[in-house]
Amino acid sequence: MKTQAFLPLITYPEANADSVAANATAMAAWLGADLHATSIDVETQRGWDAWLRVLYVELPELIREAEKVSRERGRHLLELVREQAANRGVNLTTSTAAQPLLGEIIAEHARYFDISLLGWEPGNPACRSTAQAVAFGSGRPLVLLPVAVETRTVSHVAIAWDGSRVAARAVADAMPFLERASRTTVLTVIDEKPLKDKGGAERLVDGLHRRGIAADAVLVKQEGSSIGSSLQEHALERQADLLVMGGFGHSVIRDFVVGGATENVLDDLRLPVQLSH
Amino acid sequence: MKLQAFLPLITYPDAISDSVAGNATALAAFLGADLHVSAFNVDIPNVSNALSRMLMKLPDLIRQTEAQGRARGEHLLAIAKAEAAERAVHVTTSTSTAGPPFLGEAAAAEARYFDLAILGWEAGNEASRSAAEAIAFGSGRPTVMLPASTAAGPVEHVAIAWDGSRVAARAVADAAPFLQRAGRTTVFTVVDEKPLDDVSIADRLAASLGKRGIAAEAMSIRAEDCPIGLSLQEHALEHGADLLVMGAYGHSAVRDFILGGATEYVFDDLKLPVLCSH
Numbered sequence: 001m002k003t004q005a006f007l008p009l010i011t012y013p014e015a016n017a018d019s020v021a022a023n024a025t026a027m028a029a030w031l032g033a034d035l036h037a038t039s040i041d042v043e044t045q046r047g048w049d050a051w052l053r054v055l056y057v058e059l060p061e062l063i064r065e066a067e068k069v070s071r072e073r074g075r076h077l078l079e080l081v082r083e084q085a086a087n088r089g090v091n092l093t094t095s096t097a098a099q100p101l102l103g104e105i106i107a108e109h110a111r112y113f114d115i116s117l118l119g120w121e122p123g124n125p126a127c128r129s130t131a132q133a134v135a136f137g138s139g140r141p142l143v144l145l146p147v148a149v150e151t152r153t154v155s156h157v158a159i160a161w162d163g164s165r166v167a168a169r170a171v172a173d174a175m176p177f178l179e180r181a182s183r184t185t186v187l188t189v190i191d192e193k194p195l196k197d198k199g200g201a202e203r204l205v206d207g208l209h210r211r212g213i214a215a216d217a218v219l220v221k222q223e224g225s226s227i228g229s230s231l232q233e234h235a236l237e238r239q240a241d242l243l244v245m246g247g248f249g250h251s252v253i254r255d256f257v258v259g260g261a262t263e264n265v266l267d268d269l270r271l272p273v274q275l276s277h
Numbered sequence: 278m279k280l281q282a283f284l285p286l287i288t289y290p291d292a293i294s295d296s297v298a299g300n301a302t303a304l305a306a307f308l309g310a311d312l313h314v315s316a317f318n319v320d321i322p323n324v325s326n327a328l329s330r331m332l333m334k335l336p337d338l339i340r341q342t343e344a345q346g347r348a349r350g351e352h353l354l355a356i357a358k359a360e361a362a363e364r365a366v367h368v369t370t371s372t373s374t375a376g377p378p379f380l381g382e383a384a385a386a387e388a389r390y391f392d393l394a395i396l397g398w399e400a401g402n403e404a405s406r407s408a409a410e411a412i413a414f415g416s417g418r419p420t421v422m423l424p425a426s427t428a429a430g431p432v433e434h435v436a437i438a439w440d441g442s443r444v445a446a447r448a449v450a451d452a453a454p455f456l457q458r459a460g461r462t463t464v465f466t467v468v469d470e471k472p473l474d475d476v477s478i479a480d481r482l483a484a485s486l487g488k489r490g491i492a493a494e495a496m497s498i499r500a501e502d503c504p505i506g507l508s509l510q511e512h513a514l515e516h517g518a519d520l521l522v523m524g525a526y527g528h529s530a531v532r533d534f535i536l537g538g539a540t541e542y543v544f545d546d547l548k549l550p551v552l553c554s555h
Contacts, residue, residue, distance in 0.1 A: 100287035112485040139446035168389035168417035207390045
């Protein structure tokens with residue numbers, strides 16, 4: 001079955017960095033996937049700004065300017081994606097979506113694909129809201145590709161396992177990666193959960209073996225204030241290329257939604273992560 | 278990849294009919310899957326208070342009920358092993374116990390280690406209904422419900438109930454092993470029931486499946502006067518479907534079904550195998 005990957009491209013207020021083109025196409029190539037890239041061009045809502053026009057005479061001009069900039073950035077990113085896809089032999093289709101930046105619409109698009117990819121910049125609000133919408137609303141996995149990390153192959157996958165429903169979903173969603181990886185490590189953070197869950201990692205590894213996937217279980221201690229960060233540290237230490245996770249106790253995803261003052265791995269993402277919910 | 282299927286057997290308060298073992302192993306054989314069968318026996322807490330001490334027979338009744346449940350479980354495990362041997366399905370078994378309100382949850386937690394859960398379904402059987410609910414909503418994996426009254430056979434034609442929702446998207450993804458093996462796939466969208474943003478969503482999914490290498494046709498059906506769940510099942514059967522794939526809606530906190538959602542009616546009266554994901 002040919003995997004269908006979806007790449008929404010952020011253009012406004014800050015655009016995705018150029019590296020998203022190379023990273024996303026590399027990921028698609030690795031999966032042997034078709035890629036559909038959509039630039040999300042801003043279209044400001046004209047209805048509500050009637051009274052703002054009274055206050056800010058320049059508003060229509062500002063709006064037009066914003067839309068123009070957004071469209072140009074969208075064209076630029078799509079061009080880069082086309083180039084990179086051609087270099088890697090990835091079957092690519094593109095589109096533009098000129099619509100208010102409503103996450104729900106992007107999530108809805110994502111439901112027609114097997115997986116979504118998103119260039120990840122934690123300081124970019126449009127990135128955060130898009131990621132949140134797709135992770136929670138598409139029913140499909142979302143891979144965040146940090147801008148500064150060059151995606152090449154995904155030879156080693158780390159799975160964050162806590163025996164939960166969302167973790168089970170994350171593992172199922174990760175099968176295309178697990179089937180292609182040469183190494184899989186199941187990471188379980190201890191200290192957080194009661195003793196009985198420790199057998200879970202071994203159980204998962206056993207199930208993966210039966211499916212023909214070689215895997216090892218590793219129990220790790222939580223270091224620092226965030227489970228997510230501990231997982232990232234351990235994954236990086238073991239040279240994992242991808243971290244797979246669902247919700248996780250004081251959930252990484254929940255912190256991500258709430259914004260939280262707590263240290264959050266997504267604020268300092270140093271390897272691609274696949275989120276499932 | 279060798280699929281791992283899970284068949285939980287919950288025998289309290291009602292026993293499920295023997296046919297579940299044969300149906301489940303037939304499905305596992307069709308998928309080329311390994312099958313793990315697990316009996317969940319009830320462990321009823323002994324009440325100890327003045328009233329219960331007056332009811333002298335209560336501890337005996339409890340022991341009797343538990344023993345019956347265990348015997349039932351053992352009986353079904355034996356049938357499952359025999360059926361699996363006949364169909365060359367690799368089978369493993371286990372037994373665990375839980376208090377009455379926790380049987381479904383225990384099954385759901387175990388189901389997370391598998392690719393799919395298979396359940397026997399019988400009208401009026403409270404145990405099978407609450408197990409299906411618990412596993413469909415709590416396992417994170419798809420639940421395939423097999424009506425006890427029909428013999429499960431190969432899944433040649435898959436019907437997908439599509440409404441463009443997140444849960445439906447998950448169900449389609451979870452149904453991949455069936456879609457890949459089916460000779461025919463039909464995407465159904467019901468019109469006149471829920472307001473849908475785009476009338477061509479069935480076409481859109483069919484096209485998306487086509488790109489994945491799965492030939493599918495799109496079909497819109499009218500709700501008529503039947504509750505939506507029954508319409509879907511009826512149309513699926515009319516078109517010769519062997520499996521209905523749908524997203525399960527539920528108020529997960531209390532596991533009530535949202536009134537008007539298709540799932541409630543499907544769970545009331547199952548007419549063909551249904552794959553549910555949440």
